[in-house]
Amino acid sequence: MTDPKDIPESEWRERLTPEQYHVLREAGTERAFTGQYDKHFEEGSYACAGCGTVLFESDAKYNSGCGWPAFTRVAEDQPGERVEERRDMSHGMIRTEVLCAKCGGHLGHVFPDGPPEDGGMRYCINSLSLDFDGKD
Numbered sequence: 506m507t508d509p510k511d512i513p514e515s516e517w518r519e520r521l522t523p524e525q526y527h528v529l530r531e532a533g534t535e536r537a538f539t540g541q542y543d544k545h546f547e548e549g550s551y552a553c554a555g556c557g558t559v560l561f562e563s564d565a566k567y568n569s570g571c572g573w574p575a576f577t578r579v580a581e582d583q584p585g586e587r588v589e590e591r592r593d594m595s596h597g598m599i600r601t602e603v604l605c606a607k608c609g610g611h612l613g614h615v616f617p618d619g620p621p622e623d624g625g626m627r628y629c630i631n632s633l634s635l636d637f638d639g640k641d
């Protein structure tokens with residue numbers, strides 16, 4: 506199987522919808538309060554919409570009110586196993602970008618303003634970067 510990091514941009518354009526491509530491959534951001542998983546609280550897993558790697562579990566999801574799906578932690582045993590973090594200086598802000606560690610797709614940003622009782626982090630993730638798989 507091809508390493509998802511070797512997939513050429515031309516193939517990503519074919520695999521993804523234009524909206525997903527803009528977010529995952531061009532670090533775009535969906536408009537606040539428009540994503541399908543913003544107010545979605547079913548039990549299950551959220552995988553990368555690019556490569557299918559499971560990134561977040563529903564038990565880490567909470568309603569932050571920010572307009573995008575928010576999670577307190579990544580579904581990984583080792584830091585960097587599923588998600589990579591990188592300093593992002595775009596748009597006149599200093600933020601920490603969150604990317605899929607397997608395919609390099611842009612997911613969103615992480616901020617240190619999450620629920621203190623759950624570690625204090627808020628992974629603010631675009632719905633367009635995620636595919637939900639519910640538990641039956």
Ligand code: FE
Binds near residue numbers: 509553554558607
């Ligand atoms: Fe991925």
